[in-house]
Amino acid sequence: MTGAPSDSDLARALAAFPELVHPVAVPLAGGLIHHTFAVVAHDGEYILQRVHPLFAPVVHDNIAAVTDHLRRKHVPAPRLLTSSAGQPWADLGPEGVWRVMTRLPGVSFHTVQSPSQARAAGAQVGRFHAALTDLEHTFKIVRQTHDTPTHLATLRAAVAEHTGHRLHADVAALAAEVFAGHADLPAPGDVPLRVGHGDLKFNNLLFSGTGPKDQLTPTGIIDLDTVDRMPLHRELGDAWRSWCNRGGEDQAVAAFDLEIFAASLEGWLSALTAPPTPHERRALVHGVEWISLELTARFAADALRECYFGWDRARFPAAGEHNLLRARGQWALHQATLATRDARAELLLAGT
Numbered sequence: 001m002t003g004a005p006s007d008s009d010l011a012r013a014l015a016a017f018p019e020l021v022h023p024v025a026v027p028l029a030g031g032l033i034h035h036t037f038a039v040v041a042h043d044g045e046y047i048l049q050r051v052h053p054l055f056a057p058v059v060h061d062n063i064a065a066v067t068d069h070l071r072r073k074h075v076p077a078p079r080l081l082t083s084s085a086g087q088p089w090a091d092l093g094p095e096g097v098w099r100v101m102t103r104l105p106g107v108s109f110h111t112v113q114s115p116s117q118a119r120a121a122g123a124q125v126g127r128f129h130a131a132l133t134d135l136e137h138t139f140k141i142v143r144q145t146h147d148t149p150t151h152l153a154t155l156r157a158a159v160a161e162h163t164g165h166r167l168h169a170d171v172a173a174l175a176a177e178v179f180a181g182h183a184d185l186p187a188p189g190d191v192p193l194r195v196g197h198g199d200l201k202f203n204n205l206l207f208s209g210t211g212p213k214d215q216l217t218p219t220g221i222i223d224l225d226t227v228d229r230m231p232l233h234r235e236l237g238d239a240w241r242s243w244c245n246r247g248g249e250d251q252a253v254a255a256f257d258l259e260i261f262a263a264s265l266e267g268w269l270s271a272l273t274a275p276p277t278p279h280e281r282r283a284l285v286h287g288v289e290w291i292s293l294e295l296t297a298r299f300a301a302d303a304l305r306e307c308y309f310g311w312d313r314a315r316f317p318a319a320g321e322h323n324l325l326r327a328r329g330q331w332a333l334h335q336a337t338l339a340t341r342d343a344r345a346e347l348l349l350a351g352t
Contacts, residue, residue: 005035005050005095013048013098014039016090017081020046020100033225033310038103045103047078050096051089051225054308057097058140059225060088065137066195066227073131076220078102106206106219111246115263117215118243121205122264124218125197125239126271132195133274139228146198146234148294152182155301162304167320171300174327178297181334185290188283191231194274198226200239232280237287240264241295244288245333249326250312254333256288256340262347278349285345292334299327 004027005013014023021042028036028047033054039046051059060080070077078101080088089099112118156179159172197204200221208217242249243264244257269275276284302308303323311322337344 009050009092009095010037010048012092012095013050013090014100016083016085016092016098017100018084019081033308039100046081046100047103048098048100050098053096055097055225056140056142057087057089057091059142060099062137062139062142062227063224064088065139066132066135066224069135069137070128070131075127075131076104078104078220078222078224104206104220104222106208107210108203108206108222109215110203111248112202112243112257112260113215115259117207118260118264119267120207120216120218121202121243122267122269123271124205124221124267125200125236126268128197128221129194129235129268130271130273135195142225146230146238146291146294148182148290148297151294151297151301152179155297158301158304165304165320167303167324170324171303171327174296174300174324174331177331178293178300181293185293186286188231188233188286188290189279191233191280191283192277193229194232194235196228196230196232196235197221197224198228198230198235198238199223200235201242202239231283232276233283233287234291235287236268236284237289237291240288241291241330241333241337245329245336247329249329250315250322252325252328252332254329254336256333256336258340258343261340261344265347281348284348285341288344289334289337289341292330292337296327296330296334299323299330303327 010025014020014025023039023041025037025039025048028038033052035050037048039048064080067077067079081100082088083090089097091097155175159175162168204223205221206219208214208219240261244260245254246257246260247254303320306319309319309323311319316322
């Protein structure tokens with residue numbers, strides 16, 4: 001299964017979900033992993049995706065458990081449709097695994113527009129976390145998104161295996177900095193696991209519109225392939241890695257916006273029913289440092305392997321060049337997080 005789905009693949013996938021009546025699908029841009037389509041059917045709007053093979057079909061058991069629980073708690077969440085085979089996905093063999101879910105209303109933003117929006121987004125994530133505190137579900141192990149030792153090992157292997165790659169020298173130099181930087185980061189210690197989203201980049205939050213008031217009204221959180229039990233510092237480290245770098249991932253330079261950080265932290269704390277423990281707060285100080293280093297490693301490895309992340313064909317000659325730029329941007333962000341450690345610690349540890 002390579003390349004974009006054909007029209008016949010698309011038609012077969014739509015036909016696998018009998019709830020859809022007279023569906024019309026068009027490609028939906030923006031995702032880095034799955035092939036995604038917006039679907040308008042007789043009774044509403046949906047999202048159709050061909051799921052990347054890295055995600056086993058059992059991922060949908062996790063998604064269904066979380067979204068069903070959220071809806072019972074009156075927190076907006078999509079609903080997976082059942083295929084004609086009686087599962088929340090359709091296995092079309094060589095054409096891949098497909099799913100359909102209801103489409104939440106709203107629009108996404110690649111970067112945070114204001115501290116007020118960051119506060120509203122933080123509160124939405126807090127409501128998400130609060131609603132899932134009593135979820136009883138044994139999560140199926142699909143893949144570990146935030147597994148820093150594994151990603152560093154992957155980068156080391158990529159550098160060793162792809163010595164003839166056109167970008168090898170650049171990636172190898174960056175990799176050496178990453179390995180040295182990892183050695184300087186403190187260990188997180190033992191902290192409790194909470195049900196989390198696992199990929200809270202800012203464009204996974206939806207808002208009611210783009211106007212001054214609409215962009216302050218969250219309508220839901222999407223892209224739930226990575227839901228699992230996880231430490232808070234991984235969950236929010238990834239969020240702040242995305243939210244506080246207002247230049248986005250496609251820049252070689254980066255800055256960490258402390259005002260956005262403070263506003264999102266305030267919003268998140270305001271919505272929680274089980275506040276973080278003092279130990280969790282101390283780990284949260286370093287979460288964004290670990291995650292920015294980890295994502296540097298992931299982008300750098302794929303600059304050589306060119307097999308995972310999507311890329312912009314209009315701007316770059318190949319995936320490697322795009323991923324190298326992303327890796328350099330995340331490394332610049334990592335340096336910026338280290339420079340703001342004391343200020344972030346003051347905010348996170350206040351009152352502990």
